[in-house]
Amino acid sequence: GTTRCYQRKAWPPRNPQPERVVLENEGQRGFRELQLRRQKQSEVYAREAASTWRREGSPLPESSPAGPLYSQSVAHGDNPLLSRGEFLKYGYVVPEMFERALKKLAFDSEDNWLILADLLAKVEDKATPDFLEPMQLQMDEVDLVWREITHVKDVVDGSSSCESAWRLSREWYVGLRQQFRTSDAFIPALRSILRHPESGEAQRRAAALLMTQFQIATPELFNRYVADEGEDKKIQVMNTKAWLMNLTEQWEINVARSRVEKAILVRNRTELEGLPQFAMEDAVAAARGRGYARATSAGGPWLVRMDEAGVGPILRHASDATFREHVHQTFARIAFKGGSGHNDNTPILENILANRREFASMVGQPSFVDVVMPLRMATQRQVFAFLQRIRRSGMPVAQRELAELRGIAASQGAQDVDQSDLAYWRERLLEDRLGLREEYVREHFPLPAVLEGLFGLLTRLFGVEVIEAPDDVDVWDEHVRFYRVREAATGEAVASFFLDAHRRHGQKRPGFWVHRIHDYSELRRHGSRHGPRRPAVHVVCDLARPGEDGTPALLSMDEVARLFHTVGLALRTLLSTQPEGFVAGTNGLELDAVAIPAHLLARFAYEERTLRSIGRHYKTGDALPEGAVQMLAKSRTFHNAIPTLRRAAYAQIDLDLHVAYDRQDEMTVYDVVKLIEAQFSVIPPRVENHEVCSWPFSDPELAGGTYADLWSEALAADVFSKFEDAGLDDDAAVGE
Numbered sequence: 001g002t003t004r005c006y007q008r009k010a011w012p013p014r015n016p017q018p019e020r021v022v023l024e025n026e027g028q029r030g031f032r033e034l035q036l037r038r039q040k041q042s043e044v045y046a047r048e049a050a051s052t053w054r055r056e057g058s059p060l061p062e063s064s065p066a067g068p069l070y071s072q073s074v075a076h077g078d079n080p081l082l083s084r085g086e087f088l089k090y091g092y093v094v095p096e097m098f099e100r101a102l103k104k105l106a107f108d109s110e111d112n113w114l115i116l117a118d119l120l121a122k123v124e125d126k127a128t129p130d131f132l133e134p135m136q137l138q139m140d141e142v143d144l145v146w147r148e149i150t151h152v153k154d155v156v157d158g159s160s161s162c163e164s165a166w167r168l169s170r171e172w173y174v175g176l177r178q179q180f181r182t183s184d185a186f187i188p189a190l191r192s193i194l195r196h197p198e199s200g201e202a203q204r205r206a207a208a209l210l211m212t213q214f215q216i217a218t219p220e221l222f223n224r225y226v227a228d229e230g231e232d233k234k235i236q237v238m239n240t241k242a243w244l245m246n247l248t249e250q251w252e253i254n255v256a257r258s259r260v261e262k263a264i265l266v267r268n269r270t271e272l273e274g275l276p277q278f279a280m281e282d283a284v285a286a287a288r289g290r291g292y293a294r295a296t297s298a299g300g301p302w303l304v305r306m307d308e309a310g311v312g313p314i315l316r317h318a319s320d321a322t323f324r325e326h327v328h329q330t331f332a333r334i335a336f337k338g339g340s341g342h343n344d345n346t347p348i349l350e351n352i353l354a355n356r357r358e359f360a361s362m363v364g365q366p367s368f369v370d371v372v373m374p375l376r377m378a379t380q381r382q383v384f385a386f387l388q389r390i391r392r393s394g395m396p397v398a399q400r401e402l403a404e405l406r407g408i409a410a411s412q413g414a415q416d417v418d419q420s421d422l423a424y425w426r427e428r429l430l431e432d433r434l435g436l437r438e439e440y441v442r443e444h445f446p447l448p449a450v451l452e453g454l455f456g457l458l459t460r461l462f463g464v465e466v467i468e469a470p471d472d473v474d475v476w477d478e479h480v481r482f483y484r485v486r487e488a489a490t491g492e493a494v495a496s497f498f499l500d501a502h503r504r505h506g507q508k509r510p511g512f513w514v515h516r517i518h519d520y521s522e523l524r525r526h527g528s529r530h531g532p533r534r535p536a537v538h539v540v541c542d543l544a545r546p547g548e549d550g551t552p553a554l555l556s557m558d559e560v561a562r563l564f565h566t567v568g569l570a571l572r573t574l575l576s577t578q579p580e581g582f583v584a585g586t587n588g589l590e591l592d593a594v595a596i597p598a599h600l601l602a603r604f605a606y607e608e609r610t611l612r613s614i615g616r617h618y619k620t621g622d623a624l625p626e627g628a629v630q631m632l633a634k635s636r637t638f639h640n641a642i643p644t645l646r647r648a649a650y651a652q653i654d655l656d657l658h659v660a661y662d663r664q665d666e667m668t669v670y671d672v673v674k675l676i677e678a679q680f681s682v683i684p685p686r687v688e689n690h691e692v693c694s695w696p697f698s699d700p701e702l703a704g705g706t707y708a709d710l711w712s713e714a715l716a717a718d719v720f721s722k723f724e725d726a727g728l729d730d731d732a733a734v735g736e
Contacts, residue, residue: 289505453614568601599716
């Protein structure tokens with residue numbers, strides 16, 4: 001008999017036939033129809049491009065053919081997302097190119113998947129590991145374009161038009177991913193690769209990963225639980241998934257808009273009393289980015305942004321307790337309006353949890369976490385035990401810390417310590433006990449010196465050297481730097497990365513993160529002379545910009561640790577030489593193991609030898625005093641129990657909401673949140689604060705995964721203990 005393996009969605013058959021194309025006996029006719037379809041679609045693309053040639057600066061070449069079939073560059077306005085070299089030329093990308101690039105990939109990939117499905121249908125359950133290669137090539141092209149589109153939206157173009165174009169293009173990207181993940185033609189082949197004697201460990205792991213992704217994407221779940229219940233059940237499951245996608249997209253929009261809407265404009269200088277000069281300058285820069293062009297550090301106005309970089313200095317240094325309270329409460333109510341008004345996630349949270357629970361029930365799982373848990377290292381039972389262990393061991397320490405904070409607060413005339421006062425009095429205690437003032441520390445951590453020490457640490461640990469290569473690429477901002485990573489011993493190319501270290505108000509999304517550009521690949525090559533494609537990433541940070549007088553950006557100890565942490569996130573991609581693309585870098589890695597290198601590098605940031613290598617006064621070049629080195633090393637765990645318990649509480653809330661919460665019960669989701677917060681807090685939580693409304697709920701694969709950062713940090717501590725046992729001053733032992 002014949003095998004039905006491809007779903008035609010966009011074009012009708014020439015004569016009444018089943019919805020699926022039969023390839024085994026009628027393959028030639030199917031391909032002829034594809035050719036006609038491609039010709040018609042090319043005419044559509046040419047008409048679309050005709051209206052944008054002039055706008056995008058790509059006039060129609062005189063040498064273009066007269067017929068309806070145009071080359072890719074002409075039919076798509078010379079779209080750099082589709083015609084690129086080693087790296088994208090970011091200055092030539094405009095939002096109108098996003099959707100057209102993915103539409104072109106969707107058009108091409110439909111044919112490619114058809115050909116691949118035809119081959120898999122012929123071999124059925126006798127597929128060899130070689131079949132992973134065309135799958136990898138197809139998905140790599142799609143992911144490459146999507147990552148660059150997201151990067152442009154996040155750091156290059158912060159306009160609303162770019163945001164809208166990104167959201168429209170995301171629909172095409174999700175469709176392309178679903179086209180692969182929901183095709184049941186690949187399932188027998190993946191099972192065959194798992195059993196094939198020639199499959200290596202990486203290929204088996206890749207096949208197992210793809211099978212897991214298929215299960216989450218529903219074809220396996222359909223076959224196992226829904227197939228016997230009729231077409232209506234299948235449609236209901238797909239509708240639930242589509243509704244979830246709409247809800248999570250609106251969640252992201254509400255959080256972003258609420259952060260802008262709730263930013264606090266300060267006109268009274270006394271409210272900012274005690275704030276260091278660097279924080280005042282940052283608030284002025286934020287005000288200028290919002291349109292207050294005459295804002296000055298002395299006269300204001302000052303804008304307090306509702307993100308960590310804007311709120312953190314206020315809570316640590318502002319001496320006005322009333323203003324600290326106002327900022328803290330505003331930050332704790334991002335995207336919360338109690339169920340009324342715009343940019344409100346109050347009802348959306350209930351709907352997301354209910355629909356995820358409904359979806360899990362439809363596919364035979366007790367909770368949504370059970371659907372995604374196969375992508376993680378730990379089991380639910382292990383995670384619950386881990387979080388409760390943190391609570392039991394952390395609560396007595398946190399109570400002692402709170403007593404110390406209340407003591408120093410009482411000595412300076414404060415009556416009590418509330419949630420909004422914790423960071424302020426911890427900073428005062430840090431100054432009193434360890435003699436560390438943030439402004440003094442910043443003067444000894446200029447960014448060039450920190451980067452020099454960081455790159456030296458990478459050489460010591462991994463035997464690679466990092467070399468700046470400013471002339472190799474085009475960058476999107478004058479302060480963006482480009483680096484090549486090479487083997488220190490041989491000079492052989494290893495990887496490359498962009499470092500976008502400084503904040504740009506109104507243009508760049510705040511925060512610290514890593515964007516992959518591409519992974520190591522022996523299938524993709526940048527020219528025959530360059531060998532395999534080497535991995536590349538964007539390392540994005542949220543540091544102050546250098547001064548107009550040439551003063552370098554100065555970092556606090558917390559920012560130093562976050563810089564090390566962010567570079568650590570990139571290490572799995574940068575140092576990977578895994579030829580199997582589906583498991584190269586962070587691909588296929590369990591969620592709760594991804595951040596181990598990041599926490600390891602952040603732990604090295606507090607090591608005394610590292611502190612000596614990065615500590616240098618930005619004016620005189622004098623080394624960081626030895627006493628300060630020792631105190632900074634101790635500060636890593638100074639009064640750390642209360643913040644750790646807060647992180648554990650968020651992880652417990654995330655798990656409980658996705659595992660046990662049912663909105664049919666008497667308690668609301670916010671009742672559950674406050675009950676768990678009370679279990680992990682030494683200060684009673686405030687009923688009016690709703691931080692949960694601004695949590696990252698958008699990615700379903702991260703559901704119940706907030707614990708992963710704590711889990712990775714615990715494993716990184718075990719790894720660092722191995723270095724301590726070998727001797728941190730023994731370079732040979734450390735390198736080994």
